[in-house]
Amino acid sequence: MKQTEPEVTLALAKEHGLNEDEYGKILDILGRTPTFTELGIFSVMWSEHCSYKNSIAVLKTLPRDGGALLTGAGEENAGLVDIGDNLAVAFKIESHNHPSAVEPYQGAATGVGGIHRDIFTMGARPVASLNSLRFGSPKDPRVRYLVDGVVRGIGDYGNSFGVPTVGGEIYFEDCYTGNPLVNAMSVGLVEHHKTVSATAEGEGNPVLIVGSSTGRDGIHGATFASEDLSEASEDKRPSVQVGDPFAEKLLLEATLEAIETGFVAGLQDMGAAGITSSTSEMSARGIEKNGTGGIMIDLDLVPAREEGMSAYEIMLSESQERMLIVAKKGHEEDIIAVYRKWDVQAVTVGRVTSDNNVKIQYRGELVADIPAESLVLGGGAPVYIREAVESKPDTPAAEMTPDSGLNLKDRAIALLSRPNIASKRWVYRQYDSMVQTNTVTPVGHTDAAVIRIKGTKKALAMKTDCNSRYVYLNPLAGGKIAVAECARNIACSGARPLAITNCLNFGNPYKPEVYFQFKTSVQGMGEACRAFNTPVTGGNVSFYNESTHGGGRAAIYPTPTIGMIGLLEDIDNLVGSTFTTSGDAIILFGDPDLNLEGSEYQVIQYGTPGTDAPDINLDHEKNLQDLLVALAGKKLLHSAHDVSDGGLFVALAEKAIMNETARLGFDVDLEDCGAGPYRMQQQLFSEAQGRVVATIAPASAKAVIAEAVACNVPVRVIGKVVPQGAAIAVDGHDTLRFSTAELSRAYYDALENELHLNELL
Amino acid sequence: MADITVGVVVFPGSNCDHDTMHAVASFDGVKPVMLWHGSHDLQGAKAILLPGGFSYGDYLRAGSIARFSPIMKEVVEAAGRGMPVLGICNGFQVLLESGLLEGALSKNRDKKFLCCDTFIKPVNCSTMFTSLYQQDEVLSIPIAHGEGNYFAPPETVASLLEHDQIVFRYCDANGKVTDETNPNGSVNNIAGIVNRAGNVLGLMPHPERASEKLLGSDDGRRMFESLFRQL
Numbered sequence: 001m002k003q004t005e006p007e008v009t010l011a012l013a014k015e016h017g018l019n020e021d022e023y024g025k026i027l028d029i030l031g032r033t034p035t036f037t038e039l040g041i042f043s044v045m046w047s048e049h050c051s052y053k054n055s056i057a058v059l060k061t062l063p064r065d066g067g068a069l070l071t072g073a074g075e076e077n078a079g080l081v082d083i084g085d086n087l088a089v090a091f092k093i094e095s096h097n098h099p100s101a102v103e104p105y106q107g108a109a110t111g112v113g114g115i116h117r118d119i120f121t122m123g124a125r126p127v128a129s130l131n132s133l134r135f136g137s138p139k140d141p142r143v144r145y146l147v148d149g150v151v152r153g154i155g156d157y158g159n160s161f162g163v164p165t166v167g168g169e170i171y172f173e174d175c176y177t178g179n180p181l182v183n184a185m186s187v188g189l190v191e192h193h194k195t196v197s198a199t200a201e202g203e204g205n206p207v208l209i210v211g212s213s214t215g216r217d218g219i220h221g222a223t224f225a226s227e228d229l230s231e232a233s234e235d236k237r238p239s240v241q242v243g244d245p246f247a248e249k250l251l252l253e254a255t256l257e258a259i260e261t262g263f264v265a266g267l268q269d270m271g272a273a274g275i276t277s278s279t280s281e282m283s284a285r286g287i288e289k290n291g292t293g294g295i296m297i298d299l300d301l302v303p304a305r306e307e308g309m310s311a312y313e314i315m316l317s318e319s320q321e322r323m324l325i326v327a328k329k330g331h332e333e334d335i336i337a338v339y340r341k342w343d344v345q346a347v348t349v350g351r352v353t354s355d356n357n358v359k360i361q362y363r364g365e366l367v368a369d370i371p372a373e374s375l376v377l378g379g380g381a382p383v384y385i386r387e388a389v390e391s392k393p394d395t396p397a398a399e400m401t402p403d404s405g406l407n408l409k410d411r412a413i414a415l416l417s418r419p420n421i422a423s424k425r426w427v428y429r430q431y432d433s434m435v436q437t438n439t440v441t442p443v444g445h446t447d448a449a450v451i452r453i454k455g456t457k458k459a460l461a462m463k464t465d466c467n468s469r470y471v472y473l474n475p476l477a478g479g480k481i482a483v484a485e486c487a488r489n490i491a492c493s494g495a496r497p498l499a500i501t502n503c504l505n506f507g508n509p510y511k512p513e514v515y516f517q518f519k520t521s522v523q524g525m526g527e528a529c530r531a532f533n534t535p536v537t538g539g540n541v542s543f544y545n546e547s548t549h550g551g552g553r554a555a556i557y558p559t560p561t562i563g564m565i566g567l568l569e570d571i572d573n574l575v576g577s578t579f580t581t582s583g584d585a586i587i588l589f590g591d592p593d594l595n596l597e598g599s600e601y602q603v604i605q606y607g608t609p610g611t612d613a614p615d616i617n618l619d620h621e622k623n624l625q626d627l628l629v630a631l632a633g634k635k636l637l638h639s640a641h642d643v644s645d646g647g648l649f650v651a652l653a654e655k656a657i658m659n660e661t662a663r664l665g666f667d668v669d670l671e672d673c674g675a676g677p678y679r680m681q682q683q684l685f686s687e688a689q690g691r692v693v694a695t696i697a698p699a700s701a702k703a704v705i706a707e708a709v710a711c712n713v714p715v716r717v718i719g720k721v722v723p724q725g726a727a728i729a730v731d732g733h734d735t736l737r738f739s740t741a742e743l744s745r746a747y748y749d750a751l752e753n754e755l756h757l758n759e760l761l
Numbered sequence: 762m763a764d765i766t767v768g769v770v771v772f773p774g775s776n777c778d779h780d781t782m783h784a785v786a787s788f789d790g791v792k793p794v795m796l797w798h799g800s801h802d803l804q805g806a807k808a809i810l811l812p813g814g815f816s817y818g819d820y821l822r823a824g825s826i827a828r829f830s831p832i833m834k835e836v837v838e839a840a841g842r843g844m845p846v847l848g849i850c851n852g853f854q855v856l857l858e859s860g861l862l863e864g865a866l867s868k869n870r871d872k873k874f875l876c877c878d879t880f881i882k883p884v885n886c887s888t889m890f891t892s893l894y895q896q897d898e899v900l901s902i903p904i905a906h907g908e909g910n911y912f913a914p915p916e917t918v919a920s921l922l923e924h925d926q927i928v929f930r931y932c933d934a935n936g937k938v939t940d941e942t943n944p945n946g947s948v949n950n951i952a953g954i955v956n957r958a959g960n961v962l963g964l965m966p967h968p969e970r971a972s973e974k975l976l977g978s979d980d981g982r983r984m985f986e987s988l989f990r991q992l
Contacts (some may be wrong), residue, residue: 059773152873152874155874156874158878158907159815159874160774160775160776160814160815160818162777163812220847237872244813244817244818246774246817246819246820247818249773249774249776249815249818250773250774338897343773394855424919428876429873429875429876429877430873430874430875431874431875431876431877432874433876433906434876434903434905434967434970434976435776435777435784435813435905436779436780437780437784437969437970437972437973437976440975440976441977442878442977452975454783456766524950568808571975616883660933661878
């Protein structure tokens with residue numbers, strides 16, 4: 001039976017998202033008109049999502065090696081970092097924004113599933129999962145639907161798959177109303193000698209597809225991810241894949257067991273662009289390494305979910321929970337037996353060749369024959385440097401009211417109840433954060449999530465972070481701050497920052513102002529990574545996050561999310577973030593100029609974020625990190641928590657109430673605060689960077705101050721921990737007093753109230 | 762003296778199997794072995810643990826497929842002969858589906874998966890699983906489930922009460938049992954029950970997650986220890 005396929009023309013290529021130059025390049029590469037299947041292959045491989053064509057030139061400016069990196073960015077499915085004891089950490093963050101915008105539950109679920117596959121295809125067992133979420137105002141009913149679906153999707157997938165979701169962040173800003181961000185991160189552990197490369201090598205080695213059958217779901221998902229969202233995007237719901245965490249759990253166990261046999265020569269996840277990307281990328285890596293390679297696949301052998309699928313559909317399907325394995329010749333049956341034990345399909349569908357091409361056969365015909373390197377990033381895929389033009393936001397400066405004209409206690413409680421500040425308990429309780437019994441402290445009791453490594457004294461600290469409002473106001477400073485805040489959080493837990501992965505969420509790169517935000521924030525990120533010696537192991541770029549919902553086209557705030565890993569050499573040195581002991585001295589590290597630029601307070605009080613991000617000093621940040629790690633190593637800190645969103649007041653309140661079963665109070669007097677009319681607001685709510693609130697035994701004060709002086713970090717004692725109640729005075733007067741219960745109510749009930757969740761049930 | 766063998770059943774989709782193995786292995790003189798769902802061999806185990814997770818994906822109803830597995834046929838028979846069986850979370854669900862315990866677990870009261878620390882108290886310390894606990898002492902042991910809302914008809918509950926089969930109840934930090942301390946809507950705040958013969962216990966909280974101070978609590982250890990001392 002021969003199917004009629006559309007005639008391939010420039011017009012059809014354009015419908016596939018390729019431009020005239022790109023189509024011309026394809027004609028040159030092939031020396032002929034592509035088949036319909038080949039056109040599909042080029043269109044997904046050269047889509048923004050797979051080729052990084054508009055971002056790779058900028059990404060190459062990031063520090064991508066050094067430190068403890070075992071594989072550099074882009075070399076494998078995820079970065080790999082040495083942590084000693086013959087162990088390595090594989091970790092990566094990835095976006096699933098557009099699928100989640102149209103189908104929040106499946107979009108988020110498959111985002112989680114996809115990133116875990118990237119980790120275990122390297123031979124690593126996923127040990128933790130984190131995320132970073134952005135939504136519009138929770139007052140919008142559709143936003144509430146999205147929040148509910150995304151959170152359930154992340155929870156249901158991770159809970160069933162059996163990997164604890166240990167950390168994350170969630171922000172609400174109007175700019176995300178039509179275009180939420182769903183970034184998922186996976187962290188895995190692997191012994192050095194068990195890592196597997198995503199390389200197809202060894203001529204004649206059999207190529208297997210394992211996992212689910214191939215269906216028509218998710219066709220052109222990668223292309224969908226590479227265009228703006230619009231009302232018509234709803235029609236792309238079929239481009240969203242459907243997740244099956246049970247299938248993936250079996251795939252995980254079977255794959256790790258298959259790797260144990262020693263007969264797996266290469267392995268890659270089938271994520272975006274399915275069989276197409278896995279065959280071409282694995283081939284290209286083999287060719288790069290050995291000079292020759294290639295893969296030949298017979299699509300008739302691919303288990304299909306439905307009849308009558310065309311070669312084009314099979315090649316472009318993004319059916320979930322599938323992987324491509326290159327087995328060692330003669331041992332495919334050993335591998336198939338392992339998968340059979342776990343009731344997972346494994347079928348030989350082709351072999352490694354030496355003609356450097358990806359060849360696809362179907363129903364006795366050669367339907368695609370393309371040089372593998374021409375398809376991939378770093379090979380023939382296009383690379384563009386776009387025009388960048390700075391366009392400063394036109395947000396006004398705040399017209400401040402003097403302290404004397406405000407009820408500051410009232411303002412403080414209002415701030416604590418803001419969804420961006422308040423407890424995310426409603427969200428994280430839907431995630432199993434404890435499975436695998438490595439999660440050292442409950443969620444929220446440390447600044448970074450901490451996972452112990454069984455059989456060692458070590459633990460991993462991990463965090464996701466990005467204050468996109470800062471990036472919007474000042475891309476350079478905002479990029480630096482995203483990295484610095486992650487590192488500060490990791491160091492607060494006592495761990496040394498090791499490396500980062502990033503998920504760069506931006507608008508349409510063809511707009512010069514968006515490209516400027518992208519380029520400049522990446523520059524800031526790179527500067528911070530160099531200053532902290534935390535190289536970038538890889539990540540993901542998500543452009544076209546712009547939406548036509550609610551009237552005019554609005555770009556999201558530029559959101560370069562950072563996922564960072566740190567190492568705690570000795571779990572006994574772990575430092576929590578909440579008060580532990582009544583009578584402890586409260587100390588503040590860091591003494592920057594205080595203003596309210598970019599702060600959450602300024603947004604709610606004066607209706608504007610201001611005109612700039614807070615200042616950031618990378619040398620100071622590095623000193624502060626070194627100090628925190630040193631003090632943790634000497635067991636001098638009882639707690640440490642960074643001052644970030646909401647300023648010093650929120651940091652203190654969180655230290656008092658975040659441990660729900662052991663709440664304590666504080667008595668703080670801030671001295672030498674000057675005489676300005678806004679000094680209280682600045683002292684309480686400024687988000688000035690480089691500050692950490694810690695508690696120590698009073699007897700340790702001398703030693704801690706000496707260590708801080710040695711590290712060139714300003715330090716002062718600001719108060720003490722008390723059994724209950726909170727008081728903050730400025731220069732001995734203007735005291736604000738709160739009961740611990742009052743703070744708790746404001747902090748814990750706000751998000752649930754705001755989301756009006758009962759309306760959804 | 763040879764180690765006592767304790768079997769941990771592995772269903773496809775079990776995800777607390779390694780955690781349970783880890784907790785069991787931390788006791789001297791006890792050797793955990795994994796029992797594959799497709800096997801009929803209990804490998805000489807003196808007690809069986811059914812771990813938490815999502816057996817067979819639990820797409821239909823938690824535990825509903827697992828009960829048909831070959832290993833469960835052996836477990837049910839062995840339980841009938843008095844073999845101690847402890848089902849945790851999904852394992853509890855499997856025990857109910859298998860008919861080893863009475864009642865059912867439905868979706869949590871607020872229809873959401875819930876993972877958090879809970880306080881429970883043993884209300885029957887004469888079972889082989891609770892002998893090292895003090896009556897009514899407050900234990901901190903976490904839960905993580907979407908279907909943990911224990912239900913049984915009033916006559917069954919009355920019978921459970923009459924025969925002292927209710928073993929754990931959700932309470933607050935001071936041991937008070939109220940609606941507010943009931944995380945999932947379970948009737949009578951029931952967190953765990955035992956069969957009439959006293960050798961089969963099912964509970965929703967995860968003792969294996971509360972077996973080391975490092976994880977926040979080791980209150981769950983004595984549940985394993987009580988059991989292992991009987992073997």
